[in-house]
Amino acid sequence: MESPPWQCPRLQSVYTVSSPLIIDPPPTACTDAEARRILRNMLTAEEFTETKFDLPEGGRWCELVAGDIRQFDPPDGLYGTVVLNLTKALGKHLHGGQSQPASVSDDGGPAYACYELGLVTCRDPDTVRCPPVSVFVGGDAFAEMDREVTESRPVLVIELASGNQRRTGMTDRVLEWHGWGVPCVWVIDSADKSVHVAEPDREVKVRTTGDTLSGDPVLPGLEFPVRELFVEPEWWTR
Structure with missing residues (x-):
């Protein structure tokens, strides 16, 4: 033959x-x-x-995980509330002239947030993670906002441990982000209304509703009460 x-x-x-x-x-x-x-x-x-x-x-x-599509269950009801409140807190800080991106970016470019953007954390086979929020600093202004996927690394990834399926694999996801080079990961736990701040080779810090959440060192100057993440807007409850 x-x-x-x-x-x-x-x-x-x-x-x-x-x-x-x-x-x-x-x-x-x-x-x-x-x-x-x-x-x-x-x-x-x-x-x-x-x-x-x-x-x-x-x-x-x-x-996309190692070339295979993975379907997650829809998140719980607090997901939309938390993302909305995150958007407000980040927007006020990032677009209010308070951000100091020069502390984490050599070119002093702007800081901006993307929502559910696909991040390519691995090639051959490819893995694409889609966290609720990723914050970028430096480079071309808002370069990632018009893309579906990117290989650029954010300075902050924000995950929501919403539902058992997401909670079960969250430790591995945080380790994956750190291994890919993300310097800071926030994991928002909607069950106990807390935020876990994970940085490579450091002890995880837990912030509860009585605490203030800080963006240091990746977003210096960003601060807001944790409880504000879980407050439903009045027009949602009417």
Whole structure:
């Protein structure tokens, strides 16, 4: 039998006369990483972005983990309240002339927040995490806000431990963020209304409703009471 027209040993094993083709032969040579992705039907970050909006609820509660799509349960009712209050607190600080990005960015660029932006934490196979909030400092002004996914690293990732499914894997997510190079992670626990502040190689700090949450050192000057995160707007309760 004539050899297959590509140079990928991992795929040659499925190209035999005795067994039908599992996939069509690639037209060109491929790497081992590409072979694994093809055989497992793994998606790249770009392919995930293209197909995400065809998923349930527009893919809002989906992530890509090692090339596979993971579906999360919708968050609990406090999710919207917390994100709204975070938006207000961050907006007041970041757009009110108080932020000091030069302390964390050599180019002194602006600080800004993105919401549910896909962050590519790994390649070959690709992983795309979509935290509720990620804060960037420096670079081109607001460069990440018009993107669906990015490989740029934020200075702060804010996670919400909303529901058992999210709470169960939160430790691994925090370690993944630190391993990727994110210097600070906030985990907001809607069950006990607390915020866990995690920085690499430091003890986790827990802030409760009687405490003030500080953005130091990544967002110096940012401070607001933890209890404000969990207060429902009056127009929501009417």
